[in-house]
Amino acid sequence: MALKVFSFMCKSCGYKAKLLLGSADLDQTLTDVNADYADYRLFICKKESRFVHADIHDRSFGGSCPSDGTTLEGVQDPRQAKCPRCGSELEIQEISPLAASDTSAE
Numbered sequence: 237m238a239l240k241v242f243s244f245m246c247k248s249c250g251y252k253a254k255l256l257l258g259s260a261d262l263d264q265t266l267t268d269v270n271a272d273y274a275d276y277r278l279f280i281c282k283k284e285s286r287f288v289h290a291d292i293h294d295r296s297f298g299g300s301c302p303s304d305g306t307t308l309e310g311v312q313d314p315r316q317a318k319c320p321r322c323g324s325e326l327e328i329q330e331i332s333p334l335a336a337s338d339t340s341a342e
């Protein structure tokens with residue numbers, strides 16, 4: 237899965253989140269696999285009742301929330317994710333990072 241911005245919106249409680257998820261394109265880093273390879277996964281912080289994304293290849297990431305240190309619950313498929321606050325169905329949009337960020341075309 238390539239890097240994509242996922243936009244989550246809950247119609248029941250109004251929760252909103254926009255997170256960068258997926259893995260960086262390997263083509264550029266094949267020669268040096270461990271260096272820049274990032275793989276952002278979706279997690280739920282139960283303490284804060286919100287989504288958190290984390291790079292699972294980041295050595296400083298030990299499976300806990302960066303802001304409160306509690307153990308995060310992994311979400312297998314972001315497209316199937318339920319609202320971390322109320323458990324309702326979410327409206328999920330996938331946005332290409334190219335469209336979301338201002339790439340400086342010269």
Ligand SMILES: [Zn+2]
Pocket residue numbers: 246247248249250251319320321322323324
């Ligand atoms: Zn909700």
Ligand SMILES: [Zn+2]
Pocket residue numbers: 281282283284301302303304305306
């Ligand atoms: Zn947290």
